[in-house]
Amino acid sequence: MALRSSHVHLLLPFLLLFCYFSSISSHNSQDPTTKTMEEFSGYAIHEFESFLSTSLHSISLDIETLQSQIEELSTFSDTPAPSVTRILYSENDVLARRYVKNLMGLSGLSVREDAVGNIFGRWDGYEPELEAVATGSHIDAIPYAGKYDGVVGVLGAIEAINVLRRSGFKPKRSLEVILFTSEEPTRFGIGCLGSRLMAGSEQLANSLKETVDSQNMSFFDAARSAGYAKDNEDLSTVFLKKGSYSAFVELHIEQGPILEEEGVSIGIVTAIAAPASMEVEFEGNGGHAGAVLMPYRNDAGLGAAELALAVEKYVLESGSIDTVGTVGILELHPGAINSIPSKSHLKIDTRDIDEKRRNTVVEKIHQSAVTIAKNRRLSLTEFKIINQDPPALSDKSIIRAMEIATQELNLTHKSMISRAYHDSLFMARISPMGMIFIPCYKGYSHKPEEYASSGDIANGVKVLALTLAKLSQD
Numbered sequence: 001m002a003l004r005s006s007h008v009h010l011l012l013p014f015l016l017l018f019c020y021f022s023s024i025s026s027h028n029s030q031d032p033t034t035k036t037m038e039e040f041s042g043y044a045i046h047e048f049e050s051f052l053s054t055s056l057h058s059i060s061l062d063i064e065t066l067q068s069q070i071e072e073l074s075t076f077s078d079t080p081a082p083s084v085t086r087i088l089y090s091e092n093d094v095l096a097r098r099y100v101k102n103l104m105g106l107s108g109l110s111v112r113e114d115a116v117g118n119i120f121g122r123w124d125g126y127e128p129e130l131e132a133v134a135t136g137s138h139i140d141a142i143p144y145a146g147k148y149d150g151v152v153g154v155l156g157a158i159e160a161i162n163v164l165r166r167s168g169f170k171p172k173r174s175l176e177v178i179l180f181t182s183e184e185p186t187r188f189g190i191g192c193l194g195s196r197l198m199a200g201s202e203q204l205a206n207s208l209k210e211t212v213d214s215q216n217m218s219f220f221d222a223a224r225s226a227g228y229a230k231d232n233e234d235l236s237t238v239f240l241k242k243g244s245y246s247a248f249v250e251l252h253i254e255q256g257p258i259l260e261e262e263g264v265s266i267g268i269v270t271a272i273a274a275p276a277s278m279e280v281e282f283e284g285n286g287g288h289a290g291a292v293l294m295p296y297r298n299d300a301g302l303g304a305a306e307l308a309l310a311v312e313k314y315v316l317e318s319g320s321i322d323t324v325g326t327v328g329i330l331e332l333h334p335g336a337i338n339s340i341p342s343k344s345h346l347k348i349d350t351r352d353i354d355e356k357r358r359n360t361v362v363e364k365i366h367q368s369a370v371t372i373a374k375n376r377r378l379s380l381t382e383f384k385i386i387n388q389d390p391p392a393l394s395d396k397s398i399i400r401a402m403e404i405a406t407q408e409l410n411l412t413h414k415s416m417i418s419r420a421y422h423d424s425l426f427m428a429r430i431s432p433m434g435m436i437f438i439p440c441y442k443g444y445s446h447k448p449e450e451y452a453s454s455g456d457i458a459n460g461v462k463v464l465a466l467t468l469a470k471l472s473q474d
């Protein structure tokens with residue numbers, strides 16, 4: 001295809017970028033499915049070869065700086081290193097957000113925030129009226145978590161933008177880096193709070209008016225303390241229309257062992273498993289642990305224990321390795337060794353790639369809670385489904401763009417399912433979505449031992465940069 005001279009200055013950096021990425025790969029691929037840069041870009045490149053040879057060596061991915069940023073961000077934590085605890089709207093969350101906004105600014109992005117603190121850093125394309133291509137993840141961290149969950153997809157995305165800029169690339173569509181508010185459910189009990197609202201969840205917008213944290217602080221007071229939701233409690237301003245972005249791509253550590261075990265560099269996510277969570281409360285009479293004889297007790301703690309075992313049973317009964325269930329919170333009241341628990345409170349998380357099968361587990365857990373309460377003469381004072389989300393599929397053309405990027409870089413890749421949820425699950429409701437996974441040590445995540453190597457992070461950022469470059473020209 002001939003190149004129109006008026007477009008040369010716009011396309012040249014794009015071609016340079018592909019040459020750059022190809023040049024930093026260690027081998028020449030013999031894979032017959034690997035497309036040449038020329039096929040991929042759709043333009044002849046020979047005209048630019050002399051220009052390329054002088055420009056290639058000046059471009060680089062600055063992995064040392066990225067690593068030191070990951071380390072620095074990890075110091076905004078409520079618990080000592082190596083653990084990271086960063087709870088929504090806490091002082092450390094606000095400081096970490098400031099740190100990221102500053103990096104966005106240094107990368108030449110124009111920064112804006114919505115009413116709940118989703119942060120957007122935009123690089124205007126040369127056709128800024130087109131829907132942008134977005135990328136991003138979260139920086140909140142559950143108690144005693146690690147440094148990489150979410151963070152790689154935020155700081156890595158900023159570095160991907162830096163790589164593109166350094167290459168001289170000019171995007172046609174604008175590129176946006178998004179820092180999503182509260183992917184983790186720690187403070188207000190709901191995961192993907194920011195992206196769920198962006199995808200237009202009226203239900204969440206309404207329920208947040210009544211939501212308080214464990215210290216009884218309301219969602220809106222907490223948001224205001226961090227400088228958000230200043231004017232009113234109308235969160236419809238956070239909603240985005242379907243089609244607001246032409247594509248969304250999230251870079252994330254795998255949080256599972258497969259890539260490391262198989263020695264594969266990049267996971268290309270095809271689907272995200274469907275999560276559901278429930279909150280349950282039993283109430284009994286309590287009483288003195290010595291004086292109340294066993295036949296006269298209705299122990300709310302034993303109701304909770306029985307339900308926890310029932311969760312395991314129903315999950316295993318599904319017969320599929322893809323069904324999982326966890327009782328991550330089990331609290332007893334009054335919490336004294338010599339007092340029969342008069343109240344118990346559980347939070348239950350269950351997931352599956354098959355939504356129907358997951359729903360069957362949820363229903364069985366509900367029935368079981370009713371039966372346990374009856375048999376133990378307890379009151380089931382609460383059985384609340386916090387969320388029951390469908391799975392999401394990645395978009396085929398984004399999968400293809402990610403595959404081509406890994407091939408250009410001579411990296412091995414495999415298709416995989418994300419068993420963890422991500423903001424991508426909700427971005428898929430308003431935009432074509434894709435996810436790039438990188439290996440992490442032993443698959444560890446949600447604990448301080450979480451680790452991803454510089455080499456793996458660098459690979460992920462390069463694949464992200466190339467994928468964004470490709471999608472931004474579409």
Ligand code: GLV
Nearest residue numbers: 184419420421422
């Ligand atoms: C996200 O952190 C999840 O629990 O999958």
Ligand code: MN
Nearest residue numbers: 142149184446
């Ligand atoms: Mn997480």
Ligand code: MN
Nearest residue numbers: 149150183422
């Ligand atoms: Mn995450």
